[in-house]
Amino acid sequence: MAKCRLCLYEKDLCKSHIFPEYMYDHCYDDNHSYMEFNAEDGKYNKRRRKGIYEKLLCRKCEHIIQEYEDYAKSILYCDAKPKIENTKNPYCNENYDYRLFKLFILSLLWRASISSKGSFKLASLGKYEEELRNILFNGLETPVNNYPTYMYQTHISGNPSNGVFMEIHPTKSKFDGKTVYQFVADGIFFFIGVGVHTLRTFRHGSWVNPERLQIGYDELTKLSSMVDLFARLHHQGKFSVYEGQA
Numbered sequence: 001m002a003k004c005r006l007c008l009y010e011k012d013l014c015k016s017h018i019f020p021e022y023m024y025d026h027c028y029d030d031n032h033s034y035m036e037f038n039a040e041d042g043k044y045n046k047r048r049r050k051g052i053y054e055k056l057l058c059r060k061c062e063h064i065i066q067e068y069e070d071y072a073k074s075i076l077y078c079d080a081k082p083k084i085e086n087t088k089n090p091y092c093n094e095n096y097d098y099r100l101f102k103l104f105i106l107s108l109l110w111r112a113s114i115s116s117k118g119s120f121k122l123a124s125l126g127k128y129e130e131e132l133r134n135i136l137f138n139g140l141e142t143p144v145n146n147y148p149t150y151m152y153q154t155h156i157s158g159n160p161s162n163g164v165f166m167e168i169h170p171t172k173s174k175f176d177g178k179t180v181y182q183f184v185a186d187g188i189f190f191f192i193g194v195g196v197h198t199l200r201t202f203r204h205g206s207w208v209n210p211e212r213l214q215i216g217y218d219e220l221t222k223l224s225s226m227v228d229l230f231a232r233l234h235h236q237g238k239f240s241v242y243e244g245q246a
Contacts, residue, residue, distance in 0.1 A: 007137060014062050016062060018051070018054075019051060026187070027163040056111070068104040069104060075093065079093070081162075096213050103136060109181060112168050125194065131195075143196075144210065146195065149193070155219060163187065167183065181194065184220070
């Protein structure tokens with residue numbers, strides 16, 4: 001028995017994935033393993049056989065999160081990714097459930113922050129951890145400028161970068177100095193503002209909004225906020241494993 005991080009009750013806890021297992025499906029090779037890149041000096045890339053998980057949530061709260069995950073899967077993996085891969089163009093959906101999809105995105109950020117795993121050590125939401133817990137537990141809809149989000153399906157020389165995961169790390173907005181988190185999960189680049197932001201922080205406003213969901217399409221190494229990370233990976237000889245497959 002231990003405290004569930006979502007409902008805060010003492011219960012038997014499940015092995016909770018930080019990111020849903022379906023996001024790792026593209027990663028697995030014939031040995032059902034994948035490469036996790038690490039740009040930290042003195043650290044090595046890791047080969048993993050399963051997505052990252054730890055005991056965080058009770059079974060009831062797992063079902064709450066799974067509702068968000070299942071909905072996001074129906075959008076990302078049954079619609080957006082196939083269409084982007086076929087057309088090589090950005091994706092737009094004007095008939096989606098903004099509340100559920102954004103709850104999925106916020107759950108990724110929150111789970112990364114509460115995780116004790118080294119892969120997520122740079123994710124630390126502080127006071128926003130409790131705010132997100134309440135939003136996720138109660139299934140609340142957030143205003144568009146509260147945790148605004150960019151998303152890109154990335155590629156490398158035209159080949160989908162499915163299966164690529166990059167460390168989650170914070171940066172500061174040049175407009176209002178607030179924290180923004182960015183990471184890549186299964187080739188999808190997420191750029192999430194923490195708390196309430198002026199939307200000029202985001203060049204074209206939030207791409208996850210009540211009117212439409214937009215997912216961009218761009219070369220992974222050209223996304224400006226990732227350039228420094230790639231430079232460190234190249235310098236340390238850690239990116240060649242995937243780069244050679246492009």
